[in-house]
Amino acid sequence: MISVDLQFKLAKENPKSGPINSNDYIIYNRCEGYSLGRAVFDDSGCFLYFSVSCAGEAVPYLPEYYDLWAHLPSSLKQGAIP
Secondary structure (H helix, E strand, O other): OOOOOOOOEEOOOOOOOOOOOOOOEEEEEOOOEEEEEEEEEOOOOOEEEEEEEEOOEEEEEOHHHOOEEEEOOHHHHOOOOO
């Protein structure tokens, strides 16, 4: 068993600028459960929204659509954890 320590943040807290072209985040909504997504930033590095794929379409998730989010550790993104 491998444990991963995720640091969940409230929706009112924004992620910092970082890699934006991969599934870097878990977004949690108490009604729908969790989704994997990526953070979208403007040209100056300010967070805009999370982008989640739904039936092959990119759907923007604004803070009113989710309760918590967490940045995934790089070991999860690289497939190091089975």
